[in-house]
Amino acid sequence: MHLRLSIPILCCTLGHLPAQQQKEPAIDKVDYAIQIAPLLQQHCIECHGPQRHRNALRLDLRGAVLKGGRNGAAVVVGDAEKSLLLAKVSGQAAGRPMPLGREPLSHAQVALLAAWIDQGLPMPGADGPDDGTHWSYRKVTPPSLPALRDAGWCRQDLDRFVLAKLEQQGIAPAPECDRATWLRRVALDLCGLPPTPEEVQAFLGDHAADAFERQVDRLLESKHYGERWAQTWLDLARYADSQGYEKDDLRPDAWRWRDWVIDAFQRDLPFDQFTREQLAGDLLPAPTLEQRVATAFHRQTMTNTEGGTDDEEFRCAAVIDRVNTTMSVWMGSTLGCAQCHDHKFDPITQRDFYSMFAYFNALDDAGLAPRDVGMIVAHGNGTLQSDASEAAAIRTCFGTGETAPPVTAFKWAIGHLIAAAGIVEAVVALAALRERIVPGVATLANLDPDCAGLRVSSAAQKPRSNVALILCRGFAGTNAALLVSAA
Helix, strand or coil, X not given: CHHHHXXXXXXXXHHCCCHHHCCCCXXXXXXXXXXXXXXXXXXXXXXXXCCCEHHHCCCCCHHHHHXXXXXXXXXCCCCHHHCXXXXXXXXXXXXXXXXXXXXXXXXHXXXXXXXXXXXXXXXXXXXXXXXXXXXXXXXXXXXXXXXXXXXXXXXXXXXXXXXXXXXXXXXXXXXXXXXXXXXXXXXXXXXXXXXXXXXXXXXXXXXXXCHHHHHHHHHHHCHHHHXXXXXXXXXXXXXXXXXXXXXXXXXXXXXXXXXXXXXXXXXXXXXXXXXXXXXXXXXXXXXXXXXXXXXXXXXXXXXXXXXXXXXXXXXXXXXXXHHHHHHHHHHCCCCHHHHCCCCCCCCCCHHHXXXXXXXXXXXXXXXXXXXXXXXXXXXXXXXXXXXXXHHHHHHHHHHCCCCCCCHHHHHHHHHXXXXXXXXXXXXXXXXXXXXXXXXXXXXXXXXXXXXXXCCCCCCCCCCCCHHHHHHHHHHHCCCCHHHHHHC
């Protein structure tokens, strides 16, 4: 009986021995980003980070850790037992234990810090590849190929990594699939659609040495290839056919940018050109209409047309969305945290966020609403025709001639042009017309009160419609590409 009672008492006693008398399991390799950074952030950075440096000590930068504070160096690299930091958090140093006023670190956490110091203090700012920097911020270098027991199964270097993991788990590679299964997998992967029975039969009967390669080439040439792979980019760009928020009005011309993306994939547009045209296509030398359409990548922000909303508030919301989307899509890193404070783990400051915000904040973003387009389309002589040839004729009319067209012709043409080919085509006519406008004659302010439902009677009166505002700015010299993606 006494023995049975003594066992739990002994266990409880062992559980409360000082940290130095308990043996923690050895830690093979410490990962700073996963193990150390969160620990420091939770227990130390509030007092010893970028905002506050109590006792002149910072623990978020390697150089600062090595420099130490008023009590000297915080660590002795490679020797945790001689490091003041470890003595403080384990309660072995004189004075109050750290973290101050909080629960002490667990034995496992102390052991983790000790292993981190003993292993050379890997963290951002160290020298060499194992500096604690997150892998996504390191330079990409070719990895060494793993050793294999039987490399005969491998056809390329990538296979060696797959086989190495299989051998590690004691799993044999699966047998090669039949030709019909292979074709189905490739077709679904490249085009998102299964092969037709006729395509399967043709492939099964093709025994040429390059039969597989020709199937891949055929699928890459299919129009469905661009449709399949554009889906991923459309998701990244937050594409939608409507505006979002409470009213969620339709965007009748949104499909034009969608089709540009599909075509870009279909013709294998180089990624650097794909990037430039979407971020600044209108700033290229003599940009084409398609390059201006490409800039609609950043017109995919939501538009709030609910009554009582503040236009400037949601304009800023759109700018913030463009900042965050650009970083997450092109840099593979979220920037949203730095909107309110320096990033906790990534090397991104709040200044970085608002520097990029300033870049996109230069846009004159009026936010054209679809119903405004509808008001312009509704105006005219009542015989609007969806005829691209008619739109081309109107463009020719506006692009030539010695004088500006009469006001009545201008009213009629704008409505017809947008109805016939959409607001993207209207840019061509507006850009040419803008150079020939007679000041004070063909402006929206001088049109009759019923034009497009604007009810504007004089040039001195500020247009109440977003359409009026955008068109008037267009005539004043603002880049007409705003109209391309405004809808």
